[in-house]
Amino acid sequence: LHESVPFMYTFSGQAPQQPTLDPILYGELPWFSNFEMAQMIKYGMPGVWTHGFVDMWSPGYLGFMSSNHNGILRMYETFGNGGANTMNRKVAPPNGAGQTSREWYRPSPPYREVVWSMRNNTNYMQTGVLSALQLTSEFPKVVLENFYRKSRNSIEDGKTNAPYGYVIPAPSQQSDVTRLEFVMKTLTTQGIEVGYLEKDFTVKEGRFTAGSYVIKRDQPYGRLAKILLEKQNFPDPNLRTYDDTGWTMGLMTQTKIVEIADKLILEAPTRIQREFKFIAGISGGKSTTAYVVPNYGSNNLIALRYRLKGMSFKAAEQAFKIGDKEFPAGSLIIAAKQNGQEAYDELRTAVSDFSLLTHAVSEMPSVPMHDVDLPRFAVYTMWGSTQEVGWVRHALDQFGVQYDLIYKERVKQGNLRAAYDVILMPNQGGSGKRIVFDIESKGKPLAYTKSDKFKTMGVYGESEDITGGMGLGGVVEFEKFINSGGLLITLGTASFFPAEFGLTRTIDAGRTSPQFYAPGPIVEAEILQPSHPIFYGYDKKTIPVRYANGPLLNVPETDRAKQVLMRLPGGDKSVLSGLMRGANEITNRPAIVDVPVGSGRVLLFATNPCYRWQNHGEFGMLFNSILHYNDFSAAKPKASTSSESGNQK
Numbered sequence: 001l002h003e004s005v006p007f008m009y010t011f012s013g014q015a016p017q018q019p020t021l022d023p024i025l026y027g028e029l030p031w032f033s034n035f036e037m038a039q040m041i042k043y044g045m046p047g048v049w050t051h052g053f054v055d056m057w058s059p060g061y062l063g064f065m066s067s068n069h070n071g072i073l074r075m076y077e078t079f080g081n082g083g084a085n086t087m088n089r090k091v092a093p094p095n096g097a098g099q100t101s102r103e104w105y106r107p108s109p110p111y112r113e114v115v116w117s118m119r120n121n122t123n124y125m126q127t128g129v130l131s132a133l134q135l136t137s138e139f140p141k142v143v144l145e146n147f148y149r150k151s152r153n154s155i156e157d158g159k160t161n162a163p164y165g166y167v168i169p170a171p172s173q174q175s176d177v178t179r180l181e182f183v184m185k186t187l188t189t190q191g192i193e194v195g196y197l198e199k200d201f202t203v204k205e206g207r208f209t210a211g212s213y214v215i216k217r218d219q220p221y222g223r224l225a226k227i228l229l230e231k232q233n234f235p236d237p238n239l240r241t242y243d244d245t246g247w248t249m250g251l252m253t254q255t256k257i258v259e260i261a262d263k264l265i266l267e268a269p270t271r272i273q274r275e276f277k278f279i280a281g282i283s284g285g286k287s288t289t290a291y292v293v294p295n296y297g298s299n300n301l302i303a304l305r306y307r308l309k310g311m312s313f314k315a316a317e318q319a320f321k322i323g324d325k326e327f328p329a330g331s332l333i334i335a336a337k338q339n340g341q342e343a344y345d346e347l348r349t350a351v352s353d354f355s356l357l358t359h360a361v362s363e364m365p366s367v368p369m370h371d372v373d374l375p376r377f378a379v380y381t382m383w384g385s386t387q388e389v390g391w392v393r394h395a396l397d398q399f400g401v402q403y404d405l406i407y408k409e410r411v412k413q414g415n416l417r418a419a420y421d422v423i424l425m426p427n428q429g430g431s432g433k434r435i436v437f438d439i440e441s442k443g444k445p446l447a448y449t450k451s452d453k454f455k456t457m458g459v460y461g462e463s464e465d466i467t468g469g470m471g472l473g474g475v476v477e478f479e480k481f482i483n484s485g486g487l488l489i490t491l492g493t494a495s496f497f498p499a500e501f502g503l504t505r506t507i508d509a510g511r512t513s514p515q516f517y518a519p520g521p522i523v524e525a526e527i528l529q530p531s532h533p534i535f536y537g538y539d540k541k542t543i544p545v546r547y548a549n550g551p552l553l554n555v556p557e558t559d560r561a562k563q564v565l566m567r568l569p570g571g572d573k574s575v576l577s578g579l580m581r582g583a584n585e586i587t588n589r590p591a592i593v594d595v596p597v598g599s600g601r602v603l604l605f606a607t608n609p610c611y612r613w614q615n616h617g618e619f620g621m622l623f624n625s626i627l628h629y630n631d632f633s634a635a636k637p638k639a640s641t642s643s644e645s646g647n648q649k
Helices: 023-042 116-138 141-160 178-188 222-229 250-255 263-267 300-307 344-353 387-398 406-411 431-435 470-481 492-498 559-565 614-626
Strands: 008-010 012-018 077-078 087-090 113-116 165-168 195-197 201-203 206-208 212-217 258-260 270-272 281-283 292-293 313-316 321-322 326-328 332-335 357-361 369-371 378-379 404-406 422-425 487-491 508-510 522-527 544-547 552-554 562-567 576-577 590-599 600-605
Touching: 008 023, 023 562, 077 116, 077 508, 113 406, 113 614, 116 313, 141 222, 165 178, 165 222, 165 263, 178 222, 178 250, 201 263, 201 544, 212 222, 212 263, 222 250, 250 544, 250 614, 258 313, 258 422, 258 559, 263 576, 281 344, 292 344, 300 614, 326 344, 326 357, 332 544, 378 387, 404 406, 406 470, 422 614, 431 487, 431 492, 470 487, 487 614, 492 600, 544 614, 552 590, 559 590
Parallel strands: 281 357, 378 404, 378 422, 422 487, 487 600
Antiparallel strands: 008 077, 087 113, 165 212, 165 258, 195 212, 195 270, 201 206, 292 332, 292 357, 313 332, 313 369, 321 326, 508 552, 522 544, 522 562, 522 576, 562 590, 590 600
16 A cells, blocks of 8 residues: 555556566456456546556565465555645646546546545545455455466476576585575575585586575476576566566675576475575684684674674785685784683674684784774765665664764754764765755745654654755755765765765766666676775676666766776676666766765765665675775775776766
8 A cells, every 4th residue: 555646546567567477467466456446436436547557577565475476466556645634636737646537447537626635545545455355255266276376387387497496506606605695595585495405416507516505496486586586688678667677686695696497407406495504603713813704795794893893803905814714805803802801702602693704813914904993973864865765774773783863953063073984875865956955845844853742753863844955054064074084975866966066076977868767777887996995805896786877977087097996887788687778878987986075085876785675795885885984095096097997987
């Protein structure tokens, strides 16, 4: 149930459709939506329609939990007021939102003007749901048989159509087992059967060692496994879609997953495994010198640092070797004694909890190191654009990162540098202007405060007037924060803000053409400064990232070698999953730019490295930015070559 359009849209599963789901579902969805519409018209409720709004490509909404598991999804969008008061609403254009024409899918259109209340909204939603339940109760055998048949069809499809399965190579062949652990737990939480390969097995795609994981498609939720793990090929580039077009789990988490078209995989000797906890703890027992946590890209490193915030950590700025063990740059070094006490017991518990294999060493690394200090950290949010901020907050909360959530009220108070070392501005607003001025004032204050009447308001922040934004005075306060040594990190469309309002005066932020269309594809990105601390744990020069429709950043040619940390190669070949129409428009555009300003810095991500709890493979870049906020100078910029800088904007 969601508020949106007049008077009620009932979901029918229109194109573009997710082709992996059972065709039976695409017969059920219009069956239900047309029945609901007919019933409501019969009851004298106009404005119910079944088509022309939400499509069936991305199965990522909460309601798809049912249809992804061979059930039926019902979803409704109803007319809302933005509040509980009864109001006179103009529905028809130009003053209204439209959707008042008579169409084949809307035989009884909404009124052009209506007196509408929360009661009307609730009546429409409840009647739609009750009508769906009525249809189910009148055809229970059909609904149940369809559920059974869709489950059987999934098994048969896995036996007769490639791909026949997916292999996730053994933990020893993965760069980071904690992201592997996340993938496995996600699959099994969805009821997907994951098999442990009991001995080496060979298919046309290669030989896989014992200990690998096999997802065979001949299972009730084999279709769902395919949806999550396959490359998304959008069916028609001329169509638009309601949400993301790419979500391939192996790419999003940067985990090795191999699609298998050889039917022999169905015969692989496996046993079902439902629990996944990989070897962790401290190898080598107690040390009198130090312990090293290798940095293979685990997001849990930031959780470890915050869990053990009372200890001192160092990070190696280069790869090193102790004995016969090699450690990558960014590995964490913890002295054996902390504050006069043995660190072993507390450290062992923490690294075990976070699945981090740690090594006791008899000598300190001989490479340059820096202290891993925890910053005084704030997350900035607008009042009028909080959804994407919420996903970043969720990730920070899950990994135990401590931060203050600040709004325009705190920014206007000034003196930000006295309170914070780092301020993160997640993807929000869509433009610098929106971020600065936020909700337009209607001439009177719009309060959001906790009171005896509204006890749940103001839990995370309060305001006597949420309109107006930080204003130009807020921009000045951010400028003071940066110039006096602070680090501002902007993600996605929030990176328009520092460029458009002169905080990074040499950086321009452009936009793609109207013909460009990229609803959440996964694309290639090229790391240009691999020694920069934000890339600790990344062992490849080219990585997959989710395209975020952030700004086309323009960096002066003389600054590119130092400031451009990662770029987007662009072009159709760089699109790894999903749809990007006009991919040449982003060719060689900077993806991450590190700009010194005064005594501080601005780190601009044109991408969004923390999106919907999905792109765990990119989280590390954000987390490294927090952990190493005062050690960006540890990077040694690589001189650009003509091939690298020629087309770069």
